[in-house]
Amino acid sequence: MDKSKTRIQLPGTIFFIFGASGDLTSRKLVPALYNLFLDGWMPLNFAIIGMGRSAYTDEKYRDLLLEDINSYSRNGKADERWTSFSKHLYYQISDIGNDDSYQEQVRRINNFKETWGEEPSVIYYLAVAPRFFGTIAEKLAKHQLTANTEKTRVVIEKPFGHDFESAKALNQLLSTVFTEQQIYRIDHYLGKETVQNILAFRFANSILEPIWNRNYIDHVEISVTEQLGVEGRGGYYEEAGALRDMVQNHIFQLLCLVAMEPPVSFQADEVRNRKVDVLHAMRKFKPEDVAKNAVRGQYGSGWIEGKQVKGYREEENVNPESNTETFAALKLFIDNWRWHGVPFYLRTGKRMHQTASTITIQFKDVPHMIFPTETIEGWQQNRLIISIQPEMSIRLQMQAKRPGLSMTLNPIDLIFDYRGAYEGQSPEAYETLLLDTMIGDQTLFMRADQVEAAWDLLMPVLNSWSAKKSLNFPNYSADSWGPELAEALIAKDGFHWFTLPLKNKK
Template identity: 45%
Template sequence: MSDEATDDGRPDLGDVPAAPPAGETPLRTPMTEAGARVRTPDPLALVIFGGTGDLTRRKLMPALWALRADGLLPEGFAIVGNSREEIGEDDFRERMRGALAEFDEEPDADDWAGFSRRIRYVHGSTDDPGTFNRLKQVLEEVERDCGTQGNRMFYLALPPSVIAQTAQGLGRAGLVTGAKDPAWTRIIVEKPFGRDLESAQGLNASLLEVFRERQIFRIDHYLGKETLQNLLVFRFANTIWEPLWSRNYVDHVQITVAESVGVEGRAGYYDRSGALRDMIQSHLLQILTLVAMEPPASYDADSIRNEKVKVLQSIPLLQGDDIGRWAVRGRYGASGKGGEDDRGYLDEANVPEGSRTETYAAVRLTVDNWRWEGVPFYLRTGKKLAGKQSEVVIRFRPAPHPIRDLVHCDSPAPNALVLHIQPDEGMSLFFEAKEPGIRGPLRAVSMDFDYNRAFGVESPEAYQRLLLDAMLGDATLFARRDEVEAAWTLVTPILEAWEREGEPEEYPAESWGPRCADELLAQEGRSWHQPTG
């Protein structure tokens, strides 16, 4: 990887990957007429590092159980958990059954009995070579007993500080297959992918010493959400939107990820991260790329990710005085309503005295290319806000000519398209209509699309889709090395400026954030679209 910098101060991220060798190209997934998957993955052993952790209990086991119920796990399948806890295999299985009962549903006894026989456990730290030797022995056993055919997927549900050493341990133990081996190996890495550009580059370099880029699946669970998956279909399968999707008709774009909860006992992690690192660098910039990208030449993983990287590389860096003008931060205080849980961030357990970590961040970015020149993209995220809501708002330009002679009102409000990401996935198109009556006033009305109501089924959990795609070798919804580093390139100058000086502006819990966030848009005569959740 080149360390040279480009003229605008960005690191040279190198060439995007060439087309994969024929032996590494995932097969296109056959589809039924209804669009359902009909191909199950190859036989494999799924190794979960951090097997007794919260992510495994809350998300991974329920997702795997759902895939089993849908018939999407192969006959040759095994789960191998790993953690430092010295527990027996039966204890680990019972914990996994308890996780399903708590976060999904109580499993049927017969179904669980058959499934649990495919679950194994290896205890030990990832800094101990003996752990990988024991793991290698267990993988050889499950290959014989469960028919996994030597295919392995390693899920690193681990703190960022031990990702590199775990990957290196797998390599030294001979657990990673080469390009010419008949069996395959893949690794899934959870965010955050580093703390800044330099650490992200270091992490990627460590991973690439052991794994090829096509074996690395950097997971961002937001990309597994139904609305974001459907965004490409919405844009590129419906010709009515493409003529409007540019600076000619779009005034600005807002991307909001609002959380109603605080740090929920995770202050030890969160205080080292903050809203900009935790959310904007990953989730919100990923959403921006899907909104702004050009139609890909084809819909394979690399073609789509190539277009996403082009968007990130088209965003000018915020530097100097522009950071103070276009990037703002806040920190929640008490709401003032009283109660045991009504406390500000600095009063949360395990938050160090004098912390300057932000719990709210908002930035204004632009995409300097032919399609989006001059269109601002406003990104915001925060904790302890007035509601839990994630959405994208495409605000169109106002109508060019007033119609005051027809109705008793000023000019009509601009149209807006709102993509609801969570909790209720769907879309709303807002436009103006005249109220009944002679020369009645205008009122904003909407046409709404709700996934669950339209299709009569609940959207699958994000991890269900992402685990299946990784098993199938489809990397479309996973971040590539150059994509991760391009995102950190944009965020790192802001982080460095905030670390040098200033304090987050306090905002009351259960509000929509600090005053400086409203002023960010007011500079250009705009205001935030407030979610209804």
């Protein structure tokens, strides 16, 4: 985290979490807030109020959250400090469509305001299904809970819309209730330490900027793969698919960080302006380009680490003849001065050989080889590999002479490893993003125009795939690297998908 934030004295803050008993609240939000409390980042006065339909008392809700802390907190099981933290936890039985629920919020805010002797910041976290976003926003406005634009914020999880038109409509609806400065569209990928370090790595080191362009970079790969399948989320995934679930948000965010121009300052809108510039410069897909530059796949059954797993069409709540993609690969170009002619290859998939998120910058080869062929062992072009998960590292692959009397070259890695460089644990992504929400820093959050630009870019692919049923699904087996056409997509340009060997992978 930014150490400068330690100088900020946060005002009293109230979190209203819609979806209090949901998986996101249990696994991520409350453990993140608890860890912030342990590390001294929470304000002196704060309240976390879970909103839900279950008939819990404050005490019952606290007991349930204690179980979640013991299971999911990066700091392990709760210690004696839980007692102090739990006093800030409350539960409110509520119905999203019921006016009485919002009147109760008004009462609670006024009570805390009187008790604390200050005007509190109020954060509404919408950890609910997207179909409820509009109703909550309208009810908050009706009861004048959003009037204080300086002190009121709303946090919205993905998916933000289902396509370009629905995202645009949701933005328009929210803009009638909130200002853009109040809206925090959260993408947890942007809270990961290694992702944030892309900005530091690029713009705090003068040696990189001169070579960060088409003159020196051959191509860029962004790969986010998962061993997991849909894991009981078949109903959701049938409506989403890999493009909507991963590419439109997570992967495009990574691409923008890699490709953006240097911002004038680290102000939130200046950084986000540069990200939007990247999306606007991306070459749009024409209908005839989809078959050449986009590949889709769907996993079949197979074995992963000795366990037999189902194919996608056999998963619960999935259509036995589903046309939904669980794998997507794209080839993109950014038509601007810096990146003209440099291909960007993106891929994501479920039931893949390993779970990993990596960005690979492959540099052009040396212009003239002075070494004889017999001196080279496994020659490869220089690469910069940014590993986001499961390990957090940045490595530069170079050629070096092996020890000995003969001139023999082979690849070596220069590695920056978080675990080796720093003591202590890195904060979870939600810790960073929740703290930024309390501070009012929108740098790591998506703006309306960025969301719409990302959807606009993908619509030709989404429309093409939905209009034409794939006749070869499933087309890759579990524990593979995806469909053969994905290999062909990059191989026809003379490249291959780079995979970083994992230490824990046998």
